[in-house]
Amino acid sequence: MSKVRVYEVAQKLNITSKEIMDMLAKYGFEVHSHMSTLEDEEANLVMNYYKEVTKETNTEIAAVTTKPTQKKLQKKQGKESDMIENKNNQPETNEDEIKIIQIPASLTLKELADKLDVTATELIKRLMKRGKLATMNQEIDFDTATELAEEFDVLTEVEEEKDLMEEIFGEIIDEEKDLEKRPPVVVVMGHVDHGKTSLLDAIRSTHVTAKEAGGITQHIGASQISIKGEKITFLDTPGHEAFTAMRLRGAQVTDIAILVVAADDGVMPQTIEAINHARAANVQIIVAMNKIDKPGANPDRVKQELADQGLLVEDWGGDIICVPVSALKGEGIDTLLEMVLLVAEMGDLKANPRRKARGTIIEAQLDKGRGPVATVLVQSGTLQVGDPIVAGSAYGRVRAMIDDKGRNVKKALPSTPVEILGLSEVPTGGELFYVAKNDKQARQVAEQIRAQGRVQMIGQTPNKVSLDDLFSQIQEGKMKELNIIIKADVQGSVEAVKQSLEKLSNEEVRIRTIHGGVGTITESDVQLASASGAIIIGFNVRPESAVKAIADREEVDVRLYRVIYNAIEDIKLAMKGMLDPEYVEKVVGHAEIRQTFKVSGLGTVGGAYVLDGKIVRNAGVRIVRDGIVVYEGNLTSLKRFKDDAKEVNTGYECGVMFEKYNDIKEGDNVEAFIMEEVPR
Known part of the structure; x- marks a missing residue:
């Protein structure tokens, strides 16, 4: 696709480059100078839009965007002369012919165009008349899609979200004659x-x-x-x-x-x-x-x-x-085993072995020599070597099946646990698996689920993981966060460590797992930890020497464990270091005011005698009169004769002045105290 310069577009429209740049900037085009380039399609849209705007009056533009409800009223009343023709010369529709389509909460212009059976260019033009510019692959929200659809006399409804796996594979009801004891x-x-x-x-x-x-x-x-x-x-x-x-x-x-x-x-x-x-x-x-x-x-x-x-x-x-x-x-x-068989007999446990298998991923791990390995429990149907399967975002063809005794098997009947090889990635423990029609369907379903999960993750994550964002969140919420990345040998351990550590969160420090995965600690883990101020917890895994060197250079704390108790204990210690320290008041001395002096321009000075302990200049003080605290604040001056003193000990006299307080009297007791930090 060829490109055209901004100044060339301006020449064709017979306007200045500055005018065209202002218009492009207004509608979201990133142009830095008159030499910036536009795609041909974009340039044509801009020129068409500019020509239409300069030719059409405000009345004509308003007529194009008239709501279909007004159209319906006009049709109903028989005012044929007031009806507005569609810009793309579509035939007029009767009220009975108005379609209703279901669309998701957000979709691309191209997807909406397909549902409305119009071209994407037509929708882009309609948006331009509203002062919005968009490409055919740009996502629009439900409200915008509804307004566009109404211009074509089409009403919209929010599409009901369905479980993708259930929608594709569905729930098959087996006939009684096909069921066998399991x-x-x-x-x-x-x-x-x-x-x-x-x-x-x-x-x-x-x-x-x-x-x-x-x-x-x-x-x-x-x-x-x-x-x-x-x-x-x-x-x-x-x-x-x-x-x-x-x-x-x-x-x-x-x-x-x-x-x-x-x-x-x-x-x-x-x-x-x-x-x-x-x-x-x-x-x-x-x-x-x-x-x-x-x-x-x-x-x-x-x-x-x-x-x-x-x-x-x-x-x-x-x-x-x-x-x-x-x-x-x-x-x-x-x-005990006889009782198990008795209860099973009473439960009348049956399944259909003559259908495509489905079941649950019990456990999954990344094996260095064999790749992703999953322990699965077949719940219905028969799983065979060579079956194309999908489990969440993981898919593949069963290359080998190993039973609990380490023997290779060709098939697994209902209620049989086996270890399978051949998946594209490590699936999540607890995920359901299905046998697909073929490799293509398995791959497509997995890719759809992965894309769906990516959209949900973006929607649930308000900000990207960065130190600046985290610090601002902490300041806004007045809560500190300890970010953790967990890597373990199997998926179950990731979940277990995550749940165990997040339980340690309290009102002041929140433990946040920003990433968890199966396999060794990689360079990308270290980079993520460095960017988000996280520590890495490795459970039954070891980082390579090169990764360790990067972690040392980035000053990322990597902790390796084999027993979960040790990880919990270390995180507790880390949390204690993040807790705001507690301060406890410690009284350091008492003094008695025995005489007062009024000094012009300064205020009242008290002549005091230290009864016990010492009076310290930077200490807090409170004045007690007849058992009642009449002042609490700080000293502004502490003198011994004419010299400033840092502290005055028991049995010595001193001169004291108090911050913003002059109403001292003879006989007042002065209590000096300091706030000592106590580790949490």
Whole structure:
């Protein structure tokens, strides 16, 4: 597309370059001189607009922009002579022919033109007559779009927002004949250190705890076991309260929740959280009373505490199954699993394996050798190697599937957890995945979701992340912010660390996670931290040496952790450093006014005797008369004989003058005090 200079446009219109530059600046064109260039299309629009404005009278312009409601009234009354012809000679429409279209809250001129079945150039001309210039790819708001549509006798409605995934893939209702029995999905929940992982170890004959830093389960795992020819799928949820979001997600995809309660410890805060999450997810609860073999075990107390939370066990006339177990000795495990199968049988759990698979991303991580790896739980249909899938903004073709025992499998039936390879990026844990028709559809859906998310993120972020903006926000809100960037080995850890640290926010300091992601700490992370005054928290990741050097040069604080408690403790210390210090008053001395002198031009000077401590020149003072404070302020002068003194100690006399106060009397007591800073 060719370009034309501003002065050339001015010559064609027979006006000065200054006039055309003023007009262009008025309508948003960035022109710096008469040598600036315009696209041909833009130049033609400007020239057409200028010619029309100079030719048309105000009445004619007003006639073009007459509201369609006026048109309708004129038509209805039969005033054919007063009707206004459309600028593009469109045939007149009857009231019955007026269309109604649905449009989003904002859209481009090109999209609106397509919906109105007119050219984008026609809409641009209409906008120019209103004193606005816009390109065909420029977004306009709903009100502007409505006004433009009315000029073509088209009414508009706000388009109802739909879940993009549900809109494309929809909810398929399976026929009863297609449904087959599926294994139950079980989540193990409970308080930290009550033996959840140990119980799963006993069930799966594995040793997950030994691999975890600090002995705490840091990630969600999924596995499947067989008992009496039946399968049960287990999700292992972490025990620390920092992982509340992960535990909640675990409960939402499950059928049965095993609530582990230590017989010697009873119901604890996280036990109550687990109960609430299981109820919210509408899953059946089975209580596994662990550590029944310990000397301090008290089953009756545990049952009473469970009853207080609304869980009445069968022994006490309720409907909650309670199984005493010992994960350490392996006692009661078979009974517990039988109860799981019994509850699953009562629940009549079924799914259709003969359809395109859909399910949930349980966990996802970036593997150095294999790329994005996601642990998925198939909830309906059958997932096969080679299927094109989409999960949020991630898409791809399933290149390989590995089951919980590390074996490669070709397909995964409902309620089966598998690890899949082949995604374009690391999906978010808890995201739903769908099998698409083909690679093209999967990619298009992912790109639409990514674009949708970008728009939402821009809308929710009022300002770009910069130090200037942050400082102004702090000043306006009188609140300090500690910005944090979190990088972890898996998505679940990012969420957990974020939630745990943001809980530390208080009235004075707010913790704000400006970015969280999976994978090693990169140069872009350091640049973002430098621009926003953030610190970087690395959880089970290490930065490369080059990145570390950049961080040192930019003076960005990078903290690396393997256990979440240490990260919480360090952030607490950082917050303490940001808190405004507290000041405590400390009395340093008392003096008595024994004589007063009136000095011309100065005021009243008090002759004082220091009774105890000392009187300091820069100290605050208050005058007490008959037990009542009559003045509180500062000293303007402290003298010993004729010389200025910094301080006067016990047993010495001094002359004192007070700031803006002369009404001192003999017998007044003077109390000197200082404000001492106390660290928070």
